[in-house]
Amino acid sequence: MARFVLRRIAFMLITFWVVISVAFLLLRLAPGGPFDGDRRMPPEVEANLLNAYNLDEPLYIQYGRYVWDLLRFDLGPSIKHHDFTVSELIAAGLPVSLTVGALALVIALVLGVPIGSIAAFRHNSWLDNCLSSSTTFGLALPPIVTGPLFVLLFAVMLQWLPAGGMDSASSLILPSIALAIPHAAAIAKLMRGSCIDTLGQNHILTARSKGLNSVRLAIHHVLPSAMIPVLSFLGPAAATLIAGSLVIEEVFSLPGLGRYFVQGALNRDYTLVMGGVVVYAGLILLLNFVVDTLYFRFDPRIRSQKQSEAL
Amino acid sequence: MIQLRRFQGTCQGSTAALLCMLLASSILANELSSLRIGSPGDPQTLDPHRYTLNLEEHILKDMFLGLTTMDAKGAIVPGSAASWDVSSDGLVWTFHLRDNAWSDGAPVRAEDFVFSFQRLLNPETAAPLAFFLYGIENAREINGGKVEPTELGVSALDTQTLEIRLEQPFPYFAERLFYPTGYPVPQHVIEKHGSDWIKPQNWVSNGPYSLSDWKPQQAVELQRNPHFFDLENVRIDSVKYVPVADALAGYHRFLADELDIVGDFPAGEIESLRESRPDSLRLSSLLSTMYLVFNVTEPPFDDVRVRRALALAIDRDKLTQKVLRSDEIGNASMVPPMVPGYKSVVETNSPDLALARSLLKQAGYTEEEPLKVTLRYFTGSESKQVHVAIAAMWQEIGVQASLHHTELKVHFSDLHSGDFEVAQAGWFGENNPEHYIELLWSQIGSNNYGRYQSAEFDALLEQAKNTVGQKAREKLLQQAESVALNEFPVIPLYSVTVRNLVNPRVGGWYTNPRNSHGVRYMTLK
Numbered sequence: 001m002a003r004f005v006l007r008r009i010a011f012m013l014i015t016f017w018v019v020i021s022v023a024f025l026l027l028r029l030a031p032g033g034p035f036d037g038d039r040r041m042p043p044e045v046e047a048n049l050l051n052a053y054n055l056d057e058p059l060y061i062q063y064g065r066y067v068w069d070l071l072r073f074d075l076g077p078s079i080k081h082h083d084f085t086v087s088e089l090i091a092a093g094l095p096v097s098l099t100v101g102a103l104a105l106v107i108a109l110v111l112g113v114p115i116g117s118i119a120a121f122r123h124n125s126w127l128d129n130c131l132s133s134s135t136t137f138g139l140a141l142p143p144i145v146t147g148p149l150f151v152l153l154f155a156v157m158l159q160w161l162p163a164g165g166m167d168s169a170s171s172l173i174l175p176s177i178a179l180a181i182p183h184a185a186a187i188a189k190l191m192r193g194s195c196i197d198t199l200g201q202n203h204i205l206t207a208r209s210k211g212l213n214s215v216r217l218a219i220h221h222v223l224p225s226a227m228i229p230v231l232s233f234l235g236p237a238a239a240t241l242i243a244g245s246l247v248i249e250e251v252f253s254l255p256g257l258g259r260y261f262v263q264g265a266l267n268r269d270y271t272l273v274m275g276g277v278v279v280y281a282g283l284i285l286l287l288n289f290v291v292d293t294l295y296f297r298f299d300p301r302i303r304s305q306k307q308s309e310a311l
Numbered sequence: 312m313i314q315l316r317r318f319q320g321t322c323q324g325s326t327a328a329l330l331c332m333l334l335a336s337s338i339l340a341n342e343l344s345s346l347r348i349g350s351p352g353d354p355q356t357l358d359p360h361r362y363t364l365n366l367e368e369h370i371l372k373d374m375f376l377g378l379t380t381m382d383a384k385g386a387i388v389p390g391s392a393a394s395w396d397v398s399s400d401g402l403v404w405t406f407h408l409r410d411n412a413w414s415d416g417a418p419v420r421a422e423d424f425v426f427s428f429q430r431l432l433n434p435e436t437a438a439p440l441a442f443f444l445y446g447i448e449n450a451r452e453i454n455g456g457k458v459e460p461t462e463l464g465v466s467a468l469d470t471q472t473l474e475i476r477l478e479q480p481f482p483y484f485a486e487r488l489f490y491p492t493g494y495p496v497p498q499h500v501i502e503k504h505g506s507d508w509i510k511p512q513n514w515v516s517n518g519p520y521s522l523s524d525w526k527p528q529q530a531v532e533l534q535r536n537p538h539f540f541d542l543e544n545v546r547i548d549s550v551k552y553v554p555v556a557d558a559l560a561g562y563h564r565f566l567a568d569e570l571d572i573v574g575d576f577p578a579g580e581i582e583s584l585r586e587s588r589p590d591s592l593r594l595s596s597l598l599s600t601m602y603l604v605f606n607v608t609e610p611p612f613d614d615v616r617v618r619r620a621l622a623l624a625i626d627r628d629k630l631t632q633k634v635l636r637s638d639e640i641g642n643a644s645m646v647p648p649m650v651p652g653y654k655s656v657v658e659t660n661s662p663d664l665a666l667a668r669s670l671l672k673q674a675g676y677t678e679e680e681p682l683k684v685t686l687r688y689f690t691g692s693e694s695k696q697v698h699v700a701i702a703a704m705w706q707e708i709g710v711q712a713s714l715h716h717t718e719l720k721v722h723f724s725d726l727h728s729g730d731f732e733v734a735q736a737g738w739f740g741e742n743n744p745e746h747y748i749e750l751l752w753s754q755i756g757s758n759n760y761g762r763y764q765s766a767e768f769d770a771l772l773e774q775a776k777n778t779v780g781q782k783a784r785e786k787l788l789q790q791a792e793s794v795a796l797n798e799f800p801v802i803p804l805y806s807v808t809v810r811n812l813v814n815p816r817v818g819g820w821y822t823n824p825r826n827s828h829g830v831r832y833m834t835l836k
Contacts, residue, residue, distance in 0.1 A: 032718075032721050032724040033724075035439065036720050036723060036724050036727070037363075037719075038723045038736070038737065039758060040727050041439065042442045042445070044434075044456075045454065048434045048435075048437040048438075049437050049439060052435075081355045082361050083357060083358065084527060089527060092526070092528070093527075151560075151567075156566045159568075163564045165553060249556070250557065250560075251560065252556075252560070253553075253564070255527065255529045256528075260528070266719075267720075
């Protein structure tokens, strides 16, 4: 177990290094620099600006400096947001992104699991047809479509909830729901398929034939085993939710990390974009690591596979 | 809560009920004196010497007061200086400061301005727009690190008198000073807190408002500066600038009554707003010129006949009235039509397709071998509409234009490096003709995107730059513009319209060609 974890950590660190190096290089390769615009600045001004952010040094020195600073957890000053460091901006934005992502995940589970299970238990009935077609519809509704529609309906017309910004907790309701819908649909589909599989298995048929009532059957026998594929879906889904909040933050003007990331890329704010890459890559790698480790711990098939690899 | 219960307990009988109502209405009135303005993004800095964005300029103008400032209708008026004199050679400007104080109560002195101008031009400040004040004696040399900042041509004659010496006469200097680059910054605070002077807890400024809070991506909040010289006329207690992610988000928040003013909304909504909210809709022309620029250094646009032919094929009225439809003003001059006192002598060049075809023929292009060009523009729905329409107009004279669009930064990076044939360009800003005409000067560097060169134009422009009297200067500028535009290095198209939505509760908000609206002049009903 310890050897497996150590190997995974080493692999994770190498991946992380590759990701930040490629991102660093790609950013510099993108045409247009942080100080480019319709108006070319006089050479004196350009020299002062490049000097202030060490951008006049050779690329390998800039890279070395970046990695060295990163090892000391220093993400540097933002090139565009002069009054803040990248760490300050991330500290302000990340909690918002994480909250929206986590809320969306909870909503997706709360909606998806029951819908999928009910559809499976009423397999091939009119209810199943209704629920299955709504989940297919839900899958086809990305937040960029539902977001503005929700704003129009609940904020502009009904005026129940805020149209944007982050003035109170109610500001999080519409974005979380818009972000959750496709994930709820995916979970419902997964849950339905997995429940139907489980329902056909021998031990369930036996339990049924012994006259166990449906509620007990569902809670004690079907759901626990049907949930496994859903749980394994949650790792990557959590990562997509955090990264996916990018769009929702634009639509709802939420002060999250995603907006910095998008604007940073457009502004060629090298340090801010790198900060975003560090955070997103770190989170995604970490989530994958947790899922992998849990798999290794709980699924004997993977353990034996790894052991035979080791031999 | 306990107090509230006790208070509720006393609210018995009609007198108490009346009192409650009065209290409620006064609370409501207090809330109303806070203005919420949608800003098209988050400011990148609130240091006036490091600012670059228009949206930052809007916020900063409520917190600082330069030597000159703008009134509610956009005219340049005295600011921190109550008056000024200009020497007969136009080189020495003497400003007489009024009694005003920083938001911490310290008096604003002429020495504060000396410190601020030196700080702006000090290379260590790395001010992106330091060049706005390169007209001051030694400014450019200081910014390039060749001369000490103390050598700058700005001195305090006494605590209330400031002298600024220019290298060349510049009659528009009063206008140039009203930008944040000309704002004073508090020396006593900067020396105490260093770069942290910008944090809300340390903030000190000399304008009608001061910074009370700044949460990135959430809001910049200002409160009235109790030491401002004209405090009695500043009606609104606090201002909240709220960044909105895009025009649609801002529009929705305005409709949901979460914002009182928004500076942009989708153009497609204009017609419905004319019906539903005519008292909120404010369209106005901005000091700006949108134009097409030719790369005159390479074929096919090194040939003036080809450039003229393409210019003659464009119907500006069609572009503004049928394509853009937001009250844009078509314009054949590089100088926006709202610049006061300047009358362009450039011909309007109304479309003449027959002449255009014959010019192309003379240049050697036929139906079998048509002119093929790439028209570049930057990504955006409005620029797409305009340039698709232009390509169609050129098609009518047999020109095959392929469209190529890139993101804004890439677009201008290509223009600066001369990597284009014909491209979209635009210039915004000042209320004087020189600002626009000098874009065709061979000495201005790559801002003359098409690398146009004309000895006659240069001579006239340089002569104008050395002329003191504004009238004589503008006459020379007129001649220079006419010389250049007869060679069609650019095709001026139109001045853009800015689309504001202003809640009818807000008074004192006037459309103006700078689209600059000081909150100190506004009221809330």
